Amino acid sequence: MIRVMNVLFDERLGGPQLRVEAVAMRLRQRHIETVVVMPQGDSTYSRRLAEHGIPHRVIPLRRVRKSRHPRDHLAWLLDFIPSIIRLRRLIRELDIDAVHTNGALNTQAAIASRLARRPVVWHLNDVDTPARIARLMAPVMGRISSAVVLASEAVGRHYWPGGPPPATTIIYAPVDTELYGQAGTGAADESMAVVGTVGNLNPSKGQDVLIQAFARPARAHPRARLKIIGAPLATRQAYHQRLWRLTEELGIGEQVDFLGHQTDIPATMASLTVYVQASRADACPMTLLEAMASGRPSIGTRVGGIPEIIEDRVSGLLVPSEDPDALAEALAMLLDDADLRSRLGQAARDRMRARFDMTICVDRHESVYRAVTKSSRSESHVTVGHR
Secondary structure: OEEEEEEOOOOOOOHHHHHHHHHHHHHHHHOEEEEEEEEOOOOHHHHHHHHOOOOEEEEOOOOOOOOOOHHHHHHHHHHHHHHHHHHHHHHHHOOOOEEEEEOOOOOHHHHHHHHOOOOEEEEEOOOOOOHHHHHHHHHHHHHHOOEEEEOOHHHHHHHOOOOOOOOEEEOOOOEOHHHHHHHHOOOOOOOOOEEEEEOOEOHHHOHHHHHHHHHHHHHHOOOOEEEEEOOEOHHHHHHHHHHHHHHHHOOOHHHEEEEEOOOOHHHHHHOOOEEEEOOOOOOOOHHHHHHHHOOOOEEEEOOOOHHHHOOEOOOEEEEOOOOHHHHHHHHHHHHOOHHHHHHHHHHHHHHHHHHOEHHHHHHHHHHHHHHHHHHOOOOOOOOOOOO
16 A cells, blocks of 8 residues: 655645545545645545545645735744644654655655655646746656656746756546536537636636637627626635626626536536636636536637647647637637537547546556656656656
């Protein structure tokens, strides 16, 4: 039995948390146990882990915040060494074989792991860390880690423009193609066009751009609706209010539904006519994978790892980021052409099965964990090689 400590520094429920949960459930069938460590805060995720029998610990942990308040950064700095001590103690207490840490700036778990003489798997899942900081952290991660995991090729280019280190593997966010494929067999109500997007309300997800784009086809399709699914974040209340105001200013308030956090995402995806990922930055959005696995014709922006997911005009449509006119044109094209929707939806489902299925993701996690734990006996770096 291999015991892996997976350390998450964000208490909010999102794509990385759902990935860890889904992979942990399947790895235990392969004699790899995952212990999830997370900061104090919203208990939604810890309840989910408990329901699935995944061991976890909630401890004081602070992440670097995008904040202009010096007190936030001072609090992080003051807790930096105590966090390392707590994590190192946990590694020894739980007899951990390897530590999996997430995020370039969350170095506490990596340092604790090295102090405890355990291998470090460093997982990068973003393309919006400022370039100067990304270049500064890249050599540090390359030296400390036993393996680097990238959420997409775009992530690797963001941190290492000249190419990532040898001990690197790309692991896309997983999608349960069987689950979403079954849900997607219940076709959306074609008498009412429903455009949807799923993601926490955050400027990086581009919900404001989608609202602006939806206004144009909404005039041609007065029964069309836009479903915005996702929790309003406590730190983004101003953005949430901006979205509400935008729908009123554009005269589409009656056609836009803010549905908040939803738990039955397969059913949500199955209810959509078209799915949109209007991100300004995204490494590998899990919700886009879920929509495509459901056979939903999808539109994504040409940012981050999205072009690695969608083959333009083959398994979906790609548009420039922050371009409501281009997005409106793509929306109108899909809403007006049922045959195109059917063709793109089927191609999307086939692509998910071939490249993004859950089994592929779990296989690669297992390969990384077995390689680094075997390698740790000789304290050497390991080349995993899934590129």
